[in-house]
Amino acid sequence: MTTVEDASRPSRLADPDEGISIEELGLAARNHALPLEALRYDVTPVGLHYLLIHYDIPDLDAGRHLLTVDGRVERPLTLDLAALRERPRVTRRVTLECAGNGRALLTPRPVSQPWLSEAVGTAEWTGTPLAPLLREAGLAADAVDVVFTGADHGVERGVEQDYQRGLPVSEALREEVLLAYEMNGAPLLPQHGAPLRLVVPGWYGMAHVKWLTRITVLDREFDGYQNAVAYRLRTSADDPGVPVTRIEPRALVQPPGFPDFMSRTRVVRPGPCTVEGRAWSGYAPLTAVEVTTDGGVSWAPATLDPATPTGHLGNDSGPGAGSVGRRSPESAPDGPVVDERWAWRRWRYEWSATPGRYTLGARATDASGRTQPIEQPWNRGGFANNLVQRVAVVVTAER
Amino acid sequence: MTTVEDASRPSRLADPDEGISIEELGLAARNHALPLEALRYDVTPVGLHYLLIHYDIPDLDAGRHLLTVDGRVERPLTLDLAALRERPRVTRRVTLECAGNGRALLTPRPVSQPWLSEAVGTAEWTGTPLAPLLREAGLAADAVDVVFTGADHGVERGVEQDYQRGLPVSEALREEVLLAYEMNGAPLLPQHGAPLRLVVPGWYGMAHVKWLTRITVLDREFDGYQNAVAYRLRTSADDPGVPVTRIEPRALVQPPGFPDFMSRTRVVRPGPCTVEGRAWSGYAPLTAVEVTTDGGVSWAPATLDPATPTGHLGNDSGPGAGSVGRRSPESAPDGPVVDERWAWRRWRYEWSATPGRYTLGARATDASGRTQPIEQPWNRGGFANNLVQRVAVVVTAER
Incomplete structure (x- = not known):
């Protein structure tokens, strides 16, 4: 009897003398870092910005893409790209870094995407601010977390999921947070979240949900996999840990x-x-x-x-x-x-x-x-x- | 007494149970492969095409870049990008693959760029055919190899060099060979050889010299590092081997x-x-x-x-x-x-x-x-x- 869980194994630490495994290498071949000489550019050229894609790059049609805003809001909304492009337009130059940057240099080494030191990049993201859209939808007084759902679908440690991340309402309402549809002056590339992604300046990359399809307001803390299980600072496997949030210097x-x-x-x-x-x-x-x-x-x-x-x-x-x-x-x-x-x-x-x-x-x-x-x-x-x-x-x- | 050779070590094979080393991982983080879901695209989107950069991406100014044609020619030439753009313009859709694709799956594993199976990509390359330019320069009757020099500079197994590859004259004169200045309809990106690269349809990637500065015609076989030492099919370290040329199916x-x-x-x-x-x-x-x-x-x-x-x-x-x-x-x-x-x-x-x-x-x-x-x-x-x-x-x- 084969199940989704058969594709996954539990998380583990590498043995003391264990070299990088073929599985880790498979992730390194897909999810590339910034070549360090590219630190010369104020804005990272297209294709050199670091990438971390949990599952597959989805095949989305910008012309048919819809963003839904629902949950604990007074007026649920559905917007297409044209509607988002008609809203106020802002460009921000933002440095993004993967939360796992440096992982492969740790002893013992957590077995996951094996970053060295260069999972970073800086782009000019253009889009429309999120906060006014949330205000238009009308946040309920009991709103706690805002959940962002991407179209990328996969399994992680046995859990089948669309990639989802929750953000506290106070962060989601920061004026700097963008729904971005352009990068470096051109439409988003497939690997960077086309046609729409979230940009949360100051936070590690896991918060910047790509291929964004849905924004759902909750009256409780989001307990989905990427918040409650994956991106947490834990001292051991049974430590509930604390959430990974902003980028350390x-x-x-x-x-x-x-x-x-x-x-x-x-x-x-x-x-x-x-x-x-x-x-x-x-x-x-x-x-x-x-x-x-x-x-x-x-x-x-x-x-x-x-x-x-x-x-x-x-x-x-x-x-x-x-x-x-x-x-x-x-x-x-x-x-x-x-x-x-x-x-x-x-x-x-x-x-x-x-x-x-x-x-x-x-x-x-x-x-x-x-x-x-x-x-x-x-x-x-x-x-x-x-x-x-x-x-x-x-x-x-x-x- | 420190020398250039101190930065290098001899080539080696991995031990039977040796995992991927941090050095190999460092190359994998820089030189990324095609994410396999990107096989869905007829033409690989910018940033998903595989990359293999021997040294650093050079920092070149397209406005000042010059291409020199010299050696065994009757009329040495120097052209800037504007002059190349005025010449006949051709676009070819070409699949490029790294000659080392699959290397990390071999037993024993040669320690180098640790590719799995996906060091490939397809782009539309636009430029001007090389053959008419060589004919205008006037190939000497004793011409044997044409050497292409890139601006990327480094050390490899103790040998300091600009990246250089020789191509037999018969191949250099194929009408399909291009001096390319655009990729997928836009100027070349830094990592793909901006502002000028060679494209040799049918050959593995090592022949498609990036950051092209010089074309030199020789009356003998080129004995530079990348032809005589690096890209050869050898059964052992002391086997002179045969050159790597075209892409296997x-x-x-x-x-x-x-x-x-x-x-x-x-x-x-x-x-x-x-x-x-x-x-x-x-x-x-x-x-x-x-x-x-x-x-x-x-x-x-x-x-x-x-x-x-x-x-x-x-x-x-x-x-x-x-x-x-x-x-x-x-x-x-x-x-x-x-x-x-x-x-x-x-x-x-x-x-x-x-x-x-x-x-x-x-x-x-x-x-x-x-x-x-x-x-x-x-x-x-x-x-x-x-x-x-x-x-x-x-x-x-x-x-």
Whole structure:
């Protein structure tokens, strides 16, 4: 008697000396990371932004796609894409990171999507703000969570499901939250949620539900799989844990010099070398980025590019915040204003490279006091892990 | 004393029970495959096409980019992008596959980019034919190989290099070979070789040099790293081997039903199930695709979509062939004709699914007599390996 459960196995931790399995590799081949040299781009070019797709990319027809708003609302709504496009239009530059970024570097390793350090990307998302739509539908006074349902369908640890995530009403009503139908100025690509996805600036990627079909308001906390089982910080399998929410601060080094094909070790010539990269936090504005060239023994301050004049990444803001920001470099002077408060910031460090072997890394700190650890912050799902990156560099004797 | 060689290690085979290493995973995170559900698209959407980048994606300025043609030619040439765009413009739909596709499934496993079965994609490449340009430069009578140099720079097994590949003059003069500056109707993306790349229909991906800066005609066989060392079929480390050239036939199944997140095992309901996918060969027109549901014990014929009326994948063709093909579905009736002879073809098989566990696969055969093996065709680099794919399926008892 074969059942849906036969396709799944329970979650597990890898054995101490167990290499990456073929199943983990299968996920790595599908769900790609940002090639680190792409940290050079303010906005990640199409196709280089990280991807995490739980099941299959659905085959949806934008012309027939409908979004339903129901549950604890006074006036349930159904909108097609044309109706959503007629609503107020906003573009935000937002950095997204997968909650499992860094998982494959943990010991013991939770067996799941085996990210190293680069499951991140920054895009300009265009869409219409969610909050006014919820207000039009009329939230009931007892509303607690808002559930977003995607069209991707699969099994996970034996549970058949459409991908669904609940968000507390207070977060769903933030003016920054978008129903996005464009990415980098073009219609959404299939793999990024076409024709419609949620964007929740500051939160890890699991909240940004792709292929969005339904928004349901509940009078209780959502107890679906992705909230109650999957995305939780647990110390053990029987710990109920706490929810994964916003993005911990992280800085990534754009690796200097040129790489070895297999090891990705970098070769740098001796002399002055600008080490640069990006940093972000979903909690609060960044206050510092520091750089190490000795794997975290010693640190030196990096220069952080100014925040945009009108706001900070991680700043909560009230109604009207959608109109602040600065114009996109690509836009005409009279083009739309792009809100960049939720995007990564560039940093630089002038390194005097002398021959030898080095391990480069960077550490971001934000105004909430959060920073990045040198020792791994372990949890059973491998979530919200912002261990400092390690970039192996050989500085040659020869110039 | 540190040197460039310190960034590299010699090539090796994995130990019999060695899982995928962190270094292999690092390559898998960068160089992604085609998610198999994307076999549904005739032309692979941007960002889903497989990628194999030896070093870093270079940061090139299309406005300043120059292509030099030199070596054994009567009139060396230097052209910018504007000059290339003024030349005759051709669009070809071409399936590209990485020569190392399937490598991570081999035993013993060559340690390199750890592809499973899906390092493939089909794009519409637009550019100008190479052959007329070579004729204008005036090939010397003693010309043997044409070397294509890319701007990507790195180290590989201790050898510092710009990526370079040589192609026999007879291949370089095929009318199908393009200098491409657009992909799927838009300027090339950075990761696909912007602003200019070579496209050699029928050959594995290593021949399609990206970030093309120079074309050099030699009076001898090119003995650079990527021809003489890397891309060769060898039985052992000291076997000089033979060059990797054209794409062996392969069929891939677009996995039916829906997946389990971790195992990617498919769940299918009992009843009629259309199993479909794509097949291709770089040698000769396809003659058959067969399907197995029992891991290769028994086979049944699939229905192969007709070849385009004007040609076949793998057909060599003379001057003027660039004008044949059929109009792209996206094109206006008076739009450009797209040559599809080098693109994959769709196939279908009507399966009556009854409850149980299955291993699906498909096998392509071409007019040259080449087909796909059930037992692995092993070589030390893991190249040109077209072992039949295995898709695990659970057909549930419940409808």
